[in-house]
Amino acid sequence: MGGSVEFDYEKSSVSSIVEFSRRLSGKSLAEVVFIPRExxxxxxxxxxxxxxxxxxFGHKPGNEQGPxxxxxxxxxxxxxxxxxxxxxxxxxxxxxxxxxxFETLVEEEWATSSLLSKCGVMLILFYLYEKDRPVVDRRFxxxxxxxxxxxxxxxxxxxxxxxxxxxxxxGKAHELSEGDTLYLSACRKGAGGERExxxxxxxxxxxxxSRAFSLKxxxxxxxIQGHPxxxxxxxxxxxxxxxxxxxxxxxxxxxxxxEIAEVFEVPQGPKxxxxxxxxxxLKMLAAxxxxxxxxxxxxxxxxxxxxxxxxxxxxxxxxxxxxxxGIVDEVWEESVFFEKLEKKFLLMAFQPDVNGxxxxxxxxxxxxxxxxxxxxxxxxxxxxxxxxxxxxxxxKISESSVAHVRPKGKNGxxxxxxxxxxxxxxxxxxxxxxxxxxxxxxxxxTS
DNA sequence: GCATGATCATGC
DNA sequence: GCATGATCATGC
Numbered sequence: 001m002g003g004s005v006e007f008d009y010e011k012s013s014v015s016s017i018v019e020f021s022r023r024l025s026g027k028s029l030a031e032v033v034f035i036p037r038e039x040x041x042x043x044x045x046x047x048x049x050x051x052x053x054x055x056x057f058g059h060k061p062g063n064e065q066g067p068x069x070x071x072x073x074x075x076x077x078x079x080x081x082x083x084x085x086x087x088x089x090x091x092x093x094x095x096x097x098x099x100x101x102f103e104t105l106v107e108e109e110w111a112t113s114s115l116l117s118k119c120g121v122m123l124i125l126f127y128l129y130e131k132d133r134p135v136v137d138r139r140f141x142x143x144x145x146x147x148x149x150x151x152x153x154x155x156x157x158x159x160x161x162x163x164x165x166x167x168x169x170x171g172k173a174h175e176l177s178e179g180d181t182l183y184l185s186a187c188r189k190g191a192g193g194e195r196e197x198x199x200x201x202x203x204x205x206x207x208x209x210s211r212a213f214s215l216k217x218x219x220x221x222x223x224i225q226g227h228p229x230x231x232x233x234x235x236x237x238x239x240x241x242x243x244x245x246x247x248x249x250x251x252x253x254x255x256x257x258x259e260i261a262e263v264f265e266v267p268q269g270p271k272x273x274x275x276x277x278x279x280x281x282l283k284m285l286a287a288x289x290x291x292x293x294x295x296x297x298x299x300x301x302x303x304x305x306x307x308x309x310x311x312x313x314x315x316x317x318x319x320x321x322x323x324x325x326g327i328v329d330e331v332w333e334e335s336v337f338f339e340k341l342e343k344k345f346l347l348m349a350f351q352p353d354v355n356g357x358x359x360x361x362x363x364x365x366x367x368x369x370x371x372x373x374x375x376x377x378x379x380x381x382x383x384x385x386x387x388x389x390x391x392x393x394x395x396k397i398s399e400s401s402v403a404h405v406r407p408k409g410k411n412g413x414x415x416x417x418x419x420x421x422x423x424x425x426x427x428x429x430x431x432x433x434x435x436x437x438x439x440x441x442x443x444x445x446t447s
Numbered sequence: 448g449c450a451t452g453a454t455c456a457t458g459c
Numbered sequence: 460g461c462a463t464g465a466t467c468a469t470g471c
Contacts, residue, residue, distance in 0.1 A: 084459095085459080086459080269456075269457090270456075272454090272455060272456070272466080272467080273455090273456060273457085273465095273466095274454090274455060274456055274457080274464070274465040274466050274467090275455095275456060275457055275458090275463095275464070275465070276456095276465095277465085278457095278464070278465080279457095302464095303464085303465095304464085304465080306465095306466095308448090310448090312448090312449095314466085315465070315466065315467095316450095317464090317465090318463080318464060318465065318466095319463090319464090320462070320463065320464090321462075321463085396450080396451085397449090397450060397451085398450080404450095406450090406451070406452075407451085407452055407453065407454095408453090408454095408462095408463090408464095409453075409454080410453095410454070410455085410461085411453065411454060411455090412452080412453060412454085414453095414454095425452080425453085428463095433449090448471105449470105449471090450469105450470095450471090451468100451469085451470090451471105452467105452468085452469085452470105453466100453467080453468075453469095454465100454466080454467070454468090455464105455465085455466080455467085456463105456464100456465090456466100457462105457463085457464090457465105458461105458462095458463090459460100459461090459462095459463105
């Protein structure tokens with residue numbers, strides 16, 4: 001299998017390299033070039049990129065600092081995709097760009113940053129991830145994608161980069177979370193686990209987990225879907241997503257829910273329609289359309305918060321259910337609750353006015369602060385501990401200022417197995433109404 | 448007014 | 460068919 005290729009591309013030409021890479025389309029690396037047997041047997045995922053570089057492009061390893069093709073200023077990335085239930089391709093994980101160097105980042109400027117000089121122009125090759133298949137046998141799918149950071153989404157990515165730099169300058173490298181930023185994030189990268197050595201950061205004695213710049217899976221997903229560039233939020237007119245959201249929603253502040261519903265012809269639906277406010281909010285954000293790619297790219301969690309007259313949310317905020325038998329074998333950082341709490345949230349707030357008419361009072365982008373994530377972790381671990389002992393006795397709302405556990409099922413008969421050998425109502429994690437109320441009132445004018 | 452348990456419309 | 464986000468219902 002696999003013949004030899006001549007490396008007939010122009011090293012200094014981006015388009016020539018991209019054209020050449022198309023020879024991989026629909027094939028695996030081993031189908032296109034000869035790979036020694038001992039390498040074929042490797043399943044180390046990190047290897048495919050360097051194997052493509054070495055065997056397909058005929059590159060010698062090395063070149064630590066800059067892009068893989070220095071003469072063309074082009075960085076090569078290979079990344080895995082999987083197919084969802086509808087056979088659409090989705091990113092298997094975030095696209096890791098380059099390690100964050102806490103010491104040098106704080107001295108850098110975006111235009112001359114090491115990130116931009118290395119990854120400013122990327123050729124992204126997508127392969128179908130199949131767990132048990134050796135990397136060299138994984139098939140390249142989709143078309144090779146050329147991504148120019150300065151042409152696409154640079155406003156948001158630059159703001160993200162500056163946010164990360166600011167956190168390191170503030171001595172908060174150890175607090176970094178994916179939810180701090182929108183498209184570009186500082187993801188954990190390294191040995192992982194409890195034994196991982198922490199790195200030094202320049203403005204705090206606290207050690208920090210090693211991190212890499214990455215593009216979020218949600219961002220890659222929107223790229224993959226290949227929709228034409230859209231500017232639904234009007235980013236062309238503003239510096240940041242925050243500003244764009246504020247501009248878009250300004251016109252609705254103080255308007256009654258039924259007035260807004262009329263504008264967008266959103267039906268109240270049958271009595272008991274629990275998605276009405278959410279449908280409304282989507283229309284407001286999408287200016288009558290059905291999606292906001294800018295928010296999709298950032299993986300923003302849209303949440304509606306309906307306050308009582310006194311400013312407390314009417315309800316706590318629910319998250320996906322968990323299984324008793326599943327949580328027992330999980331670790332916090334791989335749990336669904338953790339993944340959700342690492343996200344950026346767009347909280348859309350409503351409150352009755354003096355006449356009792358419910359109005360839209362504003363929105364805020366929010367992600368959970370470090371200390372509160374630690375508290376959520378405590379509740380999660382306490383839940384896990386107690387599920388093992390007695391799955392019917394889990395953390396109540398009074399036990400934490402941040403989160404609690406409560407049923408979430410179809411009905412009272414919706415029970416699932418417990419480690420005790422019995423069955424109990426399906427449960428979920430919730431963020432306390434009072435906690436959410438505090439967040440809203442810290443930023444929005446409530447009555 | 449709030450904690451707790453129960454339930455439902457929706458979209459995929 | 461089912462998970463999800465959200466709301467309803469009850470009792471104190």
